[in-house]
Amino acid sequence: MDFKTLSLSTALCTIAVPLIAQEACVGSLGTLNVIAQGMPAVTALDAHLAEFNDKWDTEVKITLLGENERRAKSRLDASTGAGSYQVIYIDEANLAEYVEAGWVHPLADVVPDTYDLGDFRTDLSNVATVDGVQYFAPFVGGGDVMMYRKDLLEAAGIAVPTTLDDMVAAIKTLNDADNGAYGWSARGQRGSGMNVWRWTPFFRAMGGEWMDGDAPAFNSAEGVKATELYTDLMSYAPPGVATFNWSDSVEAFRGGQVAILIESDVFGPWMEDPAKSAVVGKVGYAPPPAPLPSAGWAHGWAISKVGASEDCEKTIAGDFVGWATSKEMEQNRINAGIASDIGRVSTLQSDGYKALVPQEYIDALLATGPKTSLLIMASPAWPEIGDNLGLALEEVFSGTRDDVQGALAEAAFFAEDSLARLK
């Protein structure tokens, strides 16, 4: 056999083997069970499911649940070995638990290369990755973006802040509470996904670490410093900020009351909605000023090792995840006017997406990507630890207690118990 024949045979095998494997699996799985949360990217799939069902002669059944119920059901399905779901919906808060328990396949092992896994946004892939291996295909998520009022900064002769110190100075200068204009807004309401989520970048920027060996360490000097700065900035925010959730904060900004806001980047398009925003065209977007990192989050689909243990189950479930998060599917959503759930770089660069949001916002997203990572504690006990930390922070923010060190120490003491229960 000469080199030419060998090359041709290898190429043919590369194409033919997967096709033969695919052919063998058609009709082998009556129902592909998928667990999900009702995000636009999920509900928009309904219109296209027939295409996938025809391809594999199967029926995709998507069970929609609320966030906590979805987490509890996926966990029980995997931990009890029931394996009713081949595809599970996963996020940044429970990835560590699933990987540690060995409940999910590495994405590249089951999703075909044709779906171009390298095209997922870096910020989302980072969150979906543990020890260099990506475990879920993200279709919504992101990091943080600093939104600022271009008109107010320009009028005050302030350059766009690129450092935390600059930002703090700008917030203080732009604050004019007597006239209902505030320099800043933030989340104050307790919760691991609420005030803790926004406080964490400050904590990490100060050099804070969650753990020191096996012991919780967020009651460190860095934790205290971050809390004091966060609390201080709240005095330049609208009244009631101590219990603001993300919605209150975002509404205050797009209501025109706030000059600078750091929030999850998915809220960027909200500012450009003429029906609901009083600041359309006045908002600038930039990455969070250094050394603030960007708090990465992502939701996506993974293939369950428990639910998809057979070859054909893996093949069909892997193809579903690839298909449902593909470039083409994202373009379908863009064509339907859905600009919120974007998982791929190619979509960010597409003309359809550019028509829906300002270029400056897209640039900020791409610039924020490299500084985005998972900032929360990567532990199965995190939801409980974070929730309790959120309570301590809210007590400090609302003035119920002024002993920052004591509040953090109490939360760390509670965390010891939560971590001990994992062992």
Add this chain to the structure above:
Amino acid sequence: MTRNTFVRLTLVPAIALLATLALVSIGGAIWFALSNRTLRSPDYDFVGAYNFLRLLRDSRFFNALEISALWEVITVSGTLGLAVLLSVLIYETVQKPLWRNLICFAFLVPVLLPRVAAAFIWRFMYSPSLGVINYLCGLLGIGPVEFLADPSLALMSVAVVDIWQWGLFFTVIVLKLMETLPRDPIEAAMLDNARRWEIHAYVTLPMLKGPLISLALVKAVESLRSFDLIFVMTGGGPGKATETLDLYAYQMGINMGGRISYASAMSLLLLLVTTIAFTIIWKAGKKWAA
């Protein structure tokens, strides 16, 4: 078949159903409370009274108990106070049946509003920067007032919404009860030159003692189920300022912690405390009404 046997037999299915529903859930809660189950894993161990003993050392639990008691006192007394005040006022000032009926109809609207919807509306109205209440306060030169973010105001601010929903509804009931009272004692008091407020304080309201006690108990039971209102308006905050027992049990058992055994122990203690408290109040009320 005697009449008594027939009555007992017909009661059996309903009582059996109610007993099953109550006993199975209480039995389940006891079983859970004696183990260390979490939502994270199907594995668990039997831990005896550990969860109950831990509760006795849990300052957040005692805070929740105190907030629950405060919530009960404020909402029950506020609702009944408002109902009595408004019903007397309407009884005295609005004589035309058409107007009375229109007012009653308007007063029924708040209670027909779903709790969650009412909570969102009021949360927005309370907003220090966008809310209408703070706008009005601003016209009077007050504020902005942080109704839901100030720990000293938050519980009262949420209670106002509860009283607004139920106080107006109870006003309609008390007004209709007053309309059914016999006129003779009232006319006798008028002949004795009693003033308006004296007639109500010493004649009409004492005649309504029994129904008012029943209303108070109904409201007390209803107030125990205000989870949705508080959850939407403050989530238990700021800090722990509005965290009632059911909210704490939810936070521990369902929301983030997933410690369903601990939450079950909490629910059982709540059941015990309320059963004792209601029995005492019921007996005292019966004595007072007699």
